[in-house]
Amino acid sequence: MTDPQHLSRPRPWGRFVLLAIAASLVGLSTRVIPRVFPVAARAVRKVMPIPQDTAKIETRRREFQEWTRRTVREAYDKVGKQDLRWNEQAHEALELATRLFSQQVDPEVSLIDVHTPAKAAIAAGCDDPYLVYLDHRSSVGPHDPGEQEMIRRMKVAARGLAASRYPAFRRAMALQVAGTYGLISNAAGARKEAERDFDASLALLPESIAEDERNEFWEARWFENLSSLIAGYRGLDIAAPAAYERVDAKLAQIPELTVLRLQLRGYFWFHYGWEARTQAFAPNVPVGGFDTFEKHLEVAQKALNEAWKLRPDARTAEYLLEIEKGIGGDRDTMELWFDRALTADGDQYNACFTKLDWLDPKWHGTAEEMLAFGRACRATKNWRAGITLLSGDAHLRYYSKLSPWQQARYLGSPKVWPEIKSVYDEYLMHRPSDDLTRSKYAVLGYLAGRYPEAHAQFEELGDRLTAWPTFPYYPLETMKGMRSKTAAIVASKPRPEQPPIRKPDGPALQ
Template sequence: MFLSSPSRLAISLFATLILATAGPTVAFAEESKPEIDPTADSRMQAMSKYLGELKGFSVDVDHTIEIQPEEGEKQSRSDKRHVVIERPNRLAVTVADGGESEGTVICDGKQLFAYWPSGQRYLLGDAPETFNETLQEEAALLLGAGRTVVQYATGDWYKQATASATKIALLEPEQVDGVACDRIVVSQQRTKIILWIEQGDHPLPRKMEATLQIETPDAESKLPKQLVSYANWELEPAITDETFAIDVPEDAEQVESLRDEEPSDEGPHPLLGAEAPDCELKLLDGGGQKLADLKDKKVAVIDFWALWCGPCIAALPTVDQVATKFADRDVAFFAVNLGDGADEIREFLEKEKLKLPIALDPESKLGELFQAGSIPMTIIVDKQGVVQVVNIGYGDGLEQKLCDEIEAVLAGKQLAQDALQAARDAQRGGKPIPNGPEAVTSKDAIEDQVAFNLRTSVEAYKKVGSRDDAWDDAAIEFLTEASRHFASAKGHKSQVELIAMAEPLAEQGCDDPLVKYCHGAMLQDGQPDAASQARALELVEQAYHGLVERGYPASRSFAAAERIHRTLKNDASQAAKAEEYLALSEKHALESALQDDLATNDGRTLYSHLNGFAESLPLERRQQFCEAAKAHEEKSPYVVNMLVGEYHLDAAWKSRGTNFASDVTEEGWKGFGEQMDLARDAFEKAWKAAPKRPEAPTAMVRVAMGHSPSPEREMRMWFDRAVEAQLDYRTPYSHLIYGLLPRWHGSHDRMYQFGVECMETNRYDTDVPYEFCEAVWRIMRDNQNPLGSRYAQRPGLYEAVRKICQGYINQGEERKRRLVENGVARIRLLEPAMGGGETPA
């Protein structure tokens, strides 16, 4: 299979150019003679020969595709690459500054390396001996704009570029960046290419323009136009081994194939499981074959290929060998060529000694009928005329795979049904949600928070607290219960109960600042009357100064200062005092960041408290706070980068605004992209520092949703990492459901299937199965859902809700049961007429 985004996107952008320069898209009838200007032809041959013989060179390539919609402004996308070539097989193709695509391909002469940053995957294998062989490797899919340069280096470019030309003409010369150039136009049936070739002894390509040709004259301006410039040529430069050094990123995963690892964005081929189109194949050796005539007699294997397609040429001998193996079986093989001339095909078959029956498709009509959008494509049709297999692309093990599939179809196996079911399962994407007993849950997170609270309260009290035998035991018990309360631990004491524990301590004269702080916090949160609120503020103010003086952990001083600021900030008469405590809160917040211990989960609690405070700041002041936090990045990489990333994420959306994408200004998009890149950098640093904490990958789900060349796949990758860190951390579920909305990167069916996936974890000791209800609720509320509330009548939906409710009831957890019942109530409110649906238990 071809790669999906970003690689699929890059291929779609460069497809026209690559096809135009690598060979014919559609050939013409044999009697059609091309018009060739000898001067133009000579210059093209000279360029091809010159570049094919240079020992080495380097060049910067800028490839831009421009699209003019019927309405709105022109849109463009640019791919910029720096390419270094050295014979016989060394190359380095890297992304240059300002490019919008990605991918690195390096061959050091011994190994071929291709890295895909978004997928954090790479290929590493033996180096091909020639550049032609490199172009046939899967790694070549990541060459982007650099592909044309590698084609030039093969020495075969002229033959490939002119194979299906109908006209080669010389235009008026022009200058490109001050360099005098011959201008040559190469016309094909559907493509026109204009080349600017440097005049003189160095016939270098300086510019290329490719456009599609169609019959409707007023539509040409709306078709994509591709512009390529070649600059900063260096001929036989001083190249060292460092130029081709392979540097494998630490966090990247080596894979056998990017194709196999990546789920297809497009799903199974439309013909899979369907009846094969009724058609007649026109054979190269004369005559024809109707597919319908093979019904009930033979299995048909049809391979779509073309001479310009490197993977096709690599795969065809294997298909030929398989055809020989099944020569005496009920199997008919046909290799349908798309667009090449009969003489060219015969020459190729003779050279390669291939005997495979060839069918001609000069105008690609069969290709369109069988929806062969990517080649090589091989389909297997059973004796009943049903398409059981559709294989796209070429890879290792093709022979065995094809033989096994043919044997299975001959045996009557329904491979299409299995493949379609597998595709439905794969549509979920990503890894299975980790639902085993070893999965980390909120119970573990609460235990971690209790442990942090105990270390910074009880243990701190024992070291620096105001201790006295008269209240020591009671103070420790009170701080222990307060630690459990602040963490919402199961069975924790209420505010009223904690106040009842604190009052005797105050009567005994306990003056410990942390005891006073916890006492004041319980009063403030649990006693709304004016007298209690005034006393609470007084206690917390006294506590703040004592916490600082006695050397309690900075997180405790921060909590007190921030609570005082929060209490005073809306009182105009206390503005100066509120500002004083705001500044103190910022100071202690920065000090608190240094308490993180990457060996524990302390940073999760610290980040939660500090980011809540940071988000309350005005954006400009928040920026200053984050800039100050960066000074502590080395000592506290997780907390600092999380704070910085969250700032940039919010700043990105502020730059963009809440308008529809079509209404966002150019300046808004620019600011959005810049801030998103900064957020990505910060969150990735945080994740690398503490990969077992879920907050960084959770934030990256939002980044991928808004700013990624492969959004759906990357959202799922970061979601997987988040729930691997904590199964029931609810925020990534919410982000992913939102990102799967049709207006973003998914569909209502994807949302529903994700909800089913959550339900099927059967982890009723967590909130995870309930996410099914959240997904349904989102779908029903979405204005792009034409069914509206009637979506609740989807077959099986209420059976699923009943199953979820019963699952929670069986757990005996009242809180979870009420949670789910609230979700069911939401659905009922949207759909008064239940259509006879029974109320879930």
């Protein structure tokens, strides 16, 4: 999420920035990168290695894939409409969907990959509801039929799947997706139909409890679905608390889901608190925003602490870590919840992102701690979860607080740029279609003055340049300007001993 600055903890950076600028004017910054963050008032604590139980992580990933296969491909073998005319194509599509849904790599799978065999099965006469749903759901990119036609197709496919014997949670997710599409439909009565789809999705929860194979992956899918249903009801202009209570009322009827209910309560009040506070800098927060923010996060914290007592897990720890950042600030408490989250799930990228945020000087840490944690993220070698990329994020955060005279010199330095390049190259080797990550890599290359490398990434992206939503970020139009400048610089082929001087592009949005 976008980051605040705390009124209660002023950051007297101005004096340090002026000193840094003065140093650069007399040539000192050509030899060292001046300190721009005051740290004398706060002791810098050593950043410990991030918990990474490799065997446990690999086991969990394998179990996720196996469970996904049982609820997709093997479900087709049990309850699907099979025929020798399309079974081969159907199995190929379902296996690719299994890999996609369970986030497998090497090779990476995209929706477009799923679409080809799914479409072939349909062309061969397949009318299995899950294959029909996959065909429509994967109609993206060159296969996109247009917004209104996609809405129509998803509605038909979801309702066909809802009437099938496929796992109830997959039917529920399809109905939720169809309802969400319905919110943007221009057809008469579309919003009423969307509400019926949301209600039908929620109504499948008891059946799912009774018949589906339940485990942490099943519960995670329902957590996602229920949180999306709250958003869907709000899209129907139902007040936020009423939308939440509509979902909570169903959970209240199912004692087996007490922990999930508490987690969803924590999730809702956490995000609703941030809505009251807004993403604005502290001076621009609406009157009463801080009080409401703290009140709502305390409700969330109470629910999540109850959930932890009943059953410790990574999702609960992750949200308690977020809350500690927002209304706490105690380092030991933060470290406790971080360690619990990563011990439970070594792929917990969100918890790592939150700790990096916590250690940012604008929250509770120091520049040294923030950069050290970025290096710890790189040391995990966990590119698959994206944790290594947070090393680049740490450098970008540090860069955003430097003066224009220092910025390119910092990111492009022989010590910093290889760290950034190594984590992005490794990640994109395995996930080449991640346009958002490649876009950030291109921007980092531009900001570092590494124009040939930035140009290569911009060229690979083509018209798929994507802005990222987290701090510090750049608007898409600014990124397009960077792309144009990079192309012009590379085309001019400047002499290596005289690199082009880049004018500041303005600060990142913070």
